[in-house]
Amino acid sequence: MRRRTLLAGAAAGAAGGVTLGGYRWWRTPAEPVIPDAPAGDERLEQRASAARGRTVDFYTAVPAGYGDGRGLPVLLVLHGASKTAADFPALGLGRFVTDSARRGNPPFVLAGATGGRLSWRPAGADDPQRMVHEEIPAWCAGRGFDTSRISVCGWSMGGYGALLLAQTFPGFVRAVAAFSPAVTAGDDVFTRAGALRGVPVGLWCGTGDGLLADVRALERALPQPKAAGSYAAGRHNFGYWSTCLPAAFDLVARVTSRE
Template identity: 80%
Template sequence: MNRRTVLTAASAAAVASIAVAAGGYARSRYAAEPVIPDVPVGDERLEQRESRARGRTVDFYTAVPAGYGDGRGLPVCLVLHGASKTATDFPALGFARFATDSVRRGNPPFVFAGATGGRLAWRPAGADDPQRMVHEELPAWCAERGFDSSRLAVCGWSMGGYGSLLLAQTFPGFVRAVAAFSPAVSPGDDTFTHVAALRDVPVGLWCGTDDGLLADVQALERALPQPKAAGTYAEGRHNFAYWSTCLPAACDLVARVNG
């Protein structure tokens, strides 16, 4: 680790400036911004780690629910970002607040953790292997922080939703659940070819009804070896304004299987 930055109150203010919901979650069809629970931020950190799998320094993000100290002993939900975001965007997207909100709604606590994986669809490209980083290095970094890296779930959106599904298929038993928001899948790709590997893995699927990926996501649902464990198809587009409305239900799934 080269440096560690513990996010300050200024960072929290930046989160709040994006969107804070005072009494619930956005359901507006054309919401422009993520709607984030109006709850406290716990121990939220953005650090840099050397990734051998990626051959570079990457940003490493963690968020512990407010009231749970440094999160020692808590299970982890890995976060795989889409093509237009990196781990540096996670504070502004409100992951720390969603972690706290989940607990306040009665769920067992867990930690969000993620790192920047580039735009490689979470697959290896030459010497750059973000999937190996998630499989090998992220759990090790979490264990160094005292989190319980034996209890892992994964969530992701768009490219990261595809990567989350592929991670569970490539490494059976690695994660206890997958929550995929508008995953960038298409019939015939690896997520369909290896869909049988998702047997016994609770899978949540969400997609907006105004999202061009809707038909493909629904096709993947039909191909699953068992019914999806969570997820809906509600009004929304391919953006975090919609995905922010899905995160509470995804947290419910993660907490249920990982708690």
């Protein structure tokens, strides 16, 4: 995947540009727009998941300059249907978390694992939601991360799973950032929207995304106004979602920095 550098400065005044996530581009990108920042301690390991009944890829990323991340809060990352945790390094997630810290945000680490294509819900003996709720925090605690301060983000199917996780386990996450969540009016996330009361929720969706109407409807169903998010030019791809990550990480840093 070709790496791109964030365009700012001279491009900021260019006619026809769009501002997304605090940066400015000539047009909505088709490929991820990755910050010009180094990855820190970024690892892709394999762990045995009893909840899923298989070995899964387990990804972690610590911002550059923060060593092994000991003592830092955790942002769980739930992938969509077309990616897995093994794709996270190529998507530049480790660079995004460094960029967040370099922009002055309190640091946090990323953690995620492969959850299959089950929308992060249990299916028979395969329970990726339990893996996220029980096993990933245990793996993170083993690394010395602060699992008393956890937030969650995800895109598409993972956005749905992130919202459902917060609803299913009240008090487990401090914030939710959902990019183009694959929600449908009347589904579990809609019917349980009230369970998100008190949880800061960020919602983003591209105006060229077929899910836009449902995401807007979900925003109206939330028990309080969304804490962050926007509807800007973009489609259902990581090119658009990458432009949302800086603002989402701002939200997560602000919420998880509180002791």
